[in-house]
Amino acid sequence: MNPTRSAAFSLLSAVLERRRALDEALDALPARIQPRDKAAAHRIAAAVLRRLGSIDAVLEPYLRREPSPPAMQALRIGAAELLLLGTPAHAAVASAVALAPKPFSGLVNAVLRKVAADGPSALEGLDGARLDTPAWLWSAWHAAYGPKVRAIAEAHTRPAPLDLSLAPGTAAPEGAEILPNGTARLPAGTRITELPGFAEGGFWAQDAAASLPARLLAPSPGARVADLCAAPGGKTAQLVATGAKVTAVERDAQRAKRLGENLARLRMEAEMVVADAIPWAAERGGTFDAVLLDAPCTATGTIRRHPEVAHLRRQKDVPKLAATQAGLIEAAAGLLAPGGRLVVATCSLQPEEGEAHLARAAALGLRPDPVRPEEVPGLEGAITGEGALRTRPDLWAERGGMDGFFVARFTRG
Numbered sequence: 236m237n238p239t240r241s242a243a244f245s246l247l248s249a250v251l252e253r254r255r256a257l258d259e260a261l262d263a264l265p266a267r268i269q270p271r272d273k274a275a276a277h278r279i280a281a282a283v284l285r286r287l288g289s290i291d292a293v294l295e296p297y298l299r300r301e302p303s304p305p306a307m308q309a310l311r312i313g314a315a316e317l318l319l320l321g322t323p324a325h326a327a328v329a330s331a332v333a334l335a336p337k338p339f340s341g342l343v344n345a346v347l348r349k350v351a352a353d354g355p356s357a358l359e360g361l362d363g364a365r366l367d368t369p370a371w372l373w374s375a376w377h378a379a380y381g382p383k384v385r386a387i388a389e390a391h392t393r394p395a396p397l398d399l400s401l402a403p404g405t406a407a408p409e410g411a412e413i414l415p416n417g418t419a420r421l422p423a424g425t426r427i428t429e430l431p432g433f434a435e436g437g438f439w440a441q442d443a444a445a446s447l448p449a450r451l452l453a454p455s456p457g458a459r460v461a462d463l464c465a466a467p468g469g470k471t472a473q474l475v476a477t478g479a480k481v482t483a484v485e486r487d488a489q490r491a492k493r494l495g496e497n498l499a500r501l502r503m504e505a506e507m508v509v510a511d512a513i514p515w516a517a518e519r520g521g522t523f524d525a526v527l528l529d530a531p532c533t534a535t536g537t538i539r540r541h542p543e544v545a546h547l548r549r550q551k552d553v554p555k556l557a558a559t560q561a562g563l564i565e566a567a568a569g570l571l572a573p574g575g576r577l578v579v580a581t582c583s584l585q586p587e588e589g590e591a592h593l594a595r596a597a598a599l600g601l602r603p604d605p606v607r608p609e610e611v612p613g614l615e616g617a618i619t620g621e622g623a624l625r626t627r628p629d630l631w632a633e634r635g636g637m638d639g640f641f642v643a644r645f646t647r648g
């Protein structure tokens with residue numbers, strides 16, 4: 236069996252049947268699968284997850300009832316190859332038939348032959364943005380962003396480019412576009428490990444929007460900075476690059492190990508603490524000049540890069556994570572010396588995980604420190620009435636978009 240398709244099949248089954256994150260499922264693929272095959276499998280699985288609603292709507296008229304999950308994954312892979320990835324019809328159909336459990340091979344063959352003939356026009360007639368967005372997310376984004384919900388959903392149907400943050404003194408890789416915030420952007424599908432300079436630690440992968448929180452903290456060289464919820468360390472690296480004295484706190488030991496490996500590749504050093512940031516902050520008290528809190532969240536701002544998020548997250552996750560964030564914000568405030576600066580960020584498009592936190596800041600002794608237009612060139616319009624920053628996937632659409640982040644800055648009174 237074709238190793239790429241069978242790996243794509245494993246990835247989809249892991250996400251849709253066992254509710255695993257796509258990156259986690261990628262890491263769990265057998266070691267014998269070559270990196271190139273893994274990357275190709277990821278591309279196929281991500282295409283299915285990005286357009287799952289549309290793909291299922293194209294398949295539905297040809298199915299009297301939904302077949303077993305493995306047969307359904309084979310059909311989805313075949314349909315994605317036919318409709319989205321430009322695979323020749325005979326190859327797409329034959330490999331999907333090979334993936335399907337034996338009793339379903341006839342069905343998969345017959346359905347995909349029909350999809351090859353009529354699928355493209357059926358797909359064109361669908362409201363893809365709507366079908367590919369779970370209803371609860373559509374309603375929540377419509378309530379928060381009005382008609383922009385459609386542009387957000389459309390941005391999620393396209394693969395995201397590769398964004399790099401550059402270490403000081405490193406030139407951008409050839410062909411990269413330099414965005415107004417300094418991010419070097421390369422086309423979607425570029426593999427970072429194959430870029431010259433990767434092993435030497437000249438850059439790291441980081442979405443343009445994800446680079447904004449550390450830029451807005453802007454610690455002075457030598458400042459004592461706590462980076463809470465730090466792994467895999469994109470923001471830690473930015474903070475170290477400023478010359479600050481960084482303490483990176485991460486609860487998950489596996490993720491902390493990855494942070495250590497990432498810093499080692501970049502030849503950077505930070506104090507690393509594997510701990511829950513809340514009790515750790517209570518022990519340390521107000522000893523830091525600056526704190527960056529990149530709190531755990533639903534990650535609905537990262538669906539372009541992690542399309543499974545749309546299918547794995549549930550509405551009930553939002554208030555639970557918002558409560559976790561509130562606890563972490565309180566802990567972060569307690570770490571600041573008087574006059575210290577706090578930046579709070581979440582990569583969520585849900586206002587409960589962003590704007591709603593502002594109301595509680597004053598009770599924690601935090602004064603808003605509004606983002607100034609000159610600090611965010613090209614994103615002046617993303618500054619909210621309260622001086623926070625709200626990015627969305629449809630911003631910079633002509634350049635390939637950006638993740639959805641909420642970022643707020645405060646000073647300790």
Ligand SMILES: C[S@@+](CC[C@H](N)C(=O)[O-])C[C@H]1O[C@@H](n2cnc3c(N)ncnc32)[C@H](O)[C@@H]1O
Pocket residue numbers: 463464465466467468469470471484485486487490510511512513529530531532
């Ligand atoms: C959004 S990710 C952080 C991304 C990271 N700041 C970066 O830029 O690469 C959130 C991280 O917070 C960690 N985390 C969640 N709750 C935590 C807690 N109470 N204390 C410390 N780390 C926590 C998670 O394990 C996860 O690695």
